[in-house]
Amino acid sequence: MNMESENTGSENLESEIFSCLRRTINAVEIYSSKLKDKTGLNASQLSCLLVLEKTGPLSLSKLSKHVYLSPSMITSIVDQLEKRDLVERTRKSADRRVILIELTEKGKEVAQTALPSFQEQLTNNLKHLKEEEKKTLFDNLNKLLSIIVSEVLIDSSLLGGENRLVEVESSVLKQEGDS
Numbered sequence: 001m002n003m004e005s006e007n008t009g010s011e012n013l014e015s016e017i018f019s020c021l022r023r024t025i026n027a028v029e030i031y032s033s034k035l036k037d038k039t040g041l042n043a044s045q046l047s048c049l050l051v052l053e054k055t056g057p058l059s060l061s062k063l064s065k066h067v068y069l070s071p072s073m074i075t076s077i078v079d080q081l082e083k084r085d086l087v088e089r090t091r092k093s094a095d096r097r098v099i100l101i102e103l104t105e106k107g108k109e110v111a112q113t114a115l116p117s118f119q120e121q122l123t124n125n126l127k128h129l130k131e132e133e134k135k136t137l138f139d140n141l142n143k144l145l146s147i148i149v150s151e152v153l154i155d156s157s158l159l160g161g162e163n164r165l166v167e168v169e170s171s172v173l174k175q176e177g178d179s
Contacts, residue, residue, distance in 0.1 A: 078101055
């Protein structure tokens with residue numbers, strides 16, 4: 001095989017990787033759109049409701065960690081959910097700084113009748129993979145994320161200054177730096 005045909009094959013594979021990534025993003029957007037049509041909530045709002053239904057009241061920071069969104073985004077989402085009477089902020093301790101987010105009765109009804117979140121659907125389907133397949137998928141997705149972060153998202157303003165939203169396994173970054 002000559003060098004030119006190797007490059008063509010590699011370029012085609014790289015295009016296929018991008019195409020697969022684009023189709024994945026589109027699938028998530030389509031599912032999110034269906035959720036919004038059915039519930040009137042976006043995927044992030046619904047994820048928050050479903051987490052609160054499962055865990056009970058949480059602080060903003062703990063809710064942020066459960067749904068993998070920044071604290072500032074969670075604050076905005078909770079504000080929106082509170083306006084719709086789906087959640088409420090309460091102080092449950094002597095420390096007035098501790099504010100918990102909990103579902104209202106209306107929020108419980110919405111959470112119980114809603115479609116599962118995309119995250120929940122994906123997690124349930126991933127359980128059918130062998131552990132080795134999941135590990136390989138995880139490693140490869142982390143490599144892809146490190147490429148995207150290092151090559152595309154260098155300017156943190158593209159992330160709204162929320163660099164902590166994109167966490168790459170340090171082992172992947174080390175491997176990238178070693179090559």
